[in-house]
Amino acid sequence: MPVWLKKQWSEGFRPVFWMSIGASLAFGTAVMANQPQSKQTLTSVAQQITDLQYPAMPKELTDRINGAAAVKSALPKIDPNLTQEWGLTSIGFFDAFPQMTAPLKATAGHCAKEVVVAVIDTGVDYTHPELRDGLWVNHGETGPWAPSKEHLDKGYAFNCRDKSCNGIDDDKNGYVDDVVGWDFVHDVPLPFDTHGHGTHIAGIISGSAGMGAQGVCPAVSLMALKYYDNGGSGYNNLSNTVRAIEYAVANGAQIINYSGGGADPAASERAAVAEAQRKGILFVAAAGNDGRNNDRRPYYPASYPIDNLIGVASVNKYERLLPSSNFGKSVHVAAPGLMILSTLPGGKFGTMSGTSQATAFVTGAAALVAAQMGALNFDYRKVKNWVLEGARPMKLNGSKQLLAAGLLSLPGSLQVQRAYVAKTTAKQTSEVAVSTRPSATKTR
Ligand SMILES: [Ca+2]
Numbered sequence: 001m002p003v004w005l006k007k008q009w010s011e012g013f014r015p016v017f018w019m020s021i022g023a024s025l026a027f028g029t030a031v032m033a034n035q036p037q038s039k040q041t042l043t044s045v046a047q048q049i050t051d052l053q054y055p056a057m058p059k060e061l062t063d064r065i066n067g068a069a070a071v072k073s074a075l076p077k078i079d080p081n082l083t084q085e086w087g088l089t090s091i092g093f094f095d096a097f098p099q100m101t102a103p104l105k106a107t108a109g110h111c112a113k114e115v116v117v118a119v120i121d122t123g124v125d126y127t128h129p130e131l132r133d134g135l136w137v138n139h140g141e142t143g144p145w146a147p148s149k150e151h152l153d154k155g156y157a158f159n160c161r162d163k164s165c166n167g168i169d170d171d172k173n174g175y176v177d178d179v180v181g182w183d184f185v186h187d188v189p190l191p192f193d194t195h196g197h198g199t200h201i202a203g204i205i206s207g208s209a210g211m212g213a214q215g216v217c218p219a220v221s222l223m224a225l226k227y228y229d230n231g232g233s234g235y236n237n238l239s240n241t242v243r244a245i246e247y248a249v250a251n252g253a254q255i256i257n258y259s260g261g262g263a264d265p266a267a268s269e270r271a272a273v274a275e276a277q278r279k280g281i282l283f284v285a286a287a288g289n290d291g292r293n294n295d296r297r298p299y300y301p302a303s304y305p306i307d308n309l310i311g312v313a314s315v316n317k318y319e320r321l322l323p324s325s326n327f328g329k330s331v332h333v334a335a336p337g338l339m340i341l342s343t344l345p346g347g348k349f350g351t352m353s354g355t356s357q358a359t360a361f362v363t364g365a366a367a368l369v370a371a372q373m374g375a376l377n378f379d380y381r382k383v384k385n386w387v388l389e390g391a392r393p394m395k396l397n398g399s400k401q402l403l404a405a406g407l408l409s410l411p412g413s414l415q416v417q418r419a420y421v422a423k424t425t426a427k428q429t430s431e432v433a434v435s436t437r438p439s440a441t442k443t444r
Pocket residue numbers: 141168169170171172173174175176177178
């Protein structure tokens with residue numbers, strides 16, 4: 001089998017054996033809010049998603065882009081049963097709030113817009129009420145615009161008077177009208193999700209409306225990069241992956257979420273991850289859903305030996321590794337990954353399972369911890385260290401070992417981070433004290 005044909009989702013679309021843990025849970029039990037689960041079938045949910053037309057940019061976003069007053073949308077009342085999602089409880093999300101530093105706590109509904117997370121996936125439903133307030137906006141492609149005299153002399157017709165829709169690459173980054181990201185599958189600006197996977201990942205990271213999918217880092221700036229084509233070749237999916245990573249690196253992402261992968265390495269992909277590392281970007285990747293040891297049979301990109309990578313395994317509600325989850329000392333940390341409730345295209349909600357979802361929890365946690373320091377101070381080595389050192393012990397099955405031997409813990413990571421800040425502050429204070437002390441040699 002060619003290398004790229006194995007590229008697939010990390011919630012595990014396995015043909016036979018893992019069907020019960022992967023695909024069937026991914027879509028088969030996807031539930032729409034306020035509808036009985038049993039009425040949803042694989043076909044009906046997939047069909048609803050496929051039938052969606054690519055919506056235009058949401059009005060809320062265009063208003064924001066045009067500098068108009070933010071439109072307050074009338075949101076349904078928060079359903080406490082939905083927001084108390086088990087994965088959030090497991091990572092200590094609700095326990096973490098009292099521990100957060102004052103500025104962040106005050107704006108906990110908006111984690112930190114300065115932190116940019118690129119979701120390289122099937123695209124994102126950027127019109128979803130849970131997600132539309134948390135989108136990254138490329139300010140080089142926004143703002144009022146008028147055709148030049150040269151344009152008019154050439155007789156060009158422009159229906160639009162904004163950089164976001166003028167058909168011009170205003171910020172000269174190689175992409176025309178890329179306002180919220182890019183669709184590498186169709187090479188068009190709006191990376192709408194007709195699959196469901198990317199929208200689900202986005203909700204876990206940044207869901208912010210409290211309607212049914214609370215994100216770990218609400219309303220962090222989410223850059224939507226669509227690389228995966230369900231009907232496309234594995235080769236195209238790989239080359240689009242590489243282009244998407246390069247876009248994220250070139251356009252200011254601090255964290256990349258990649259909830260996919262395959263059994264075979266690729267030089268181009270490895271080079272792109274290495275370039276992300278050189279640019280100081282954290283790369284969070286799924287460990288895969290083959291139930292195997294990645295130390296023996298690696299899963300890429302999670303298994304590239306590059307130090308900006310965090311490989312993520314998945315656990316159930318009882319904090320046991322899912323049988324489908326890959327493991328090994330080369331896998332860094334585990335996070336919730338079974339029946340995770342999040343957003344689906346078309347303003348819907350549903351559950352999916354696998355290391356894809358676990359990866360999104362780790363990305364959200366990394367973004368939240370990074371947000372405490374301010375985005376300008378982003379340092380992937382420190383953020384990775386806080387996430388891994390803050391992990392709490394978990395029971396492992398027999399020989400299945402994880403490098404960090406632990407489960408993602410927001411309170412734990414915040415604690416490690418605060419200890420670091422306290423130590424750094426103390427060191428700076430003592431250095432100041434030393435430098436202001438009169439020199440013994442000079443006083444003689
Ligand atoms: Ca551009």
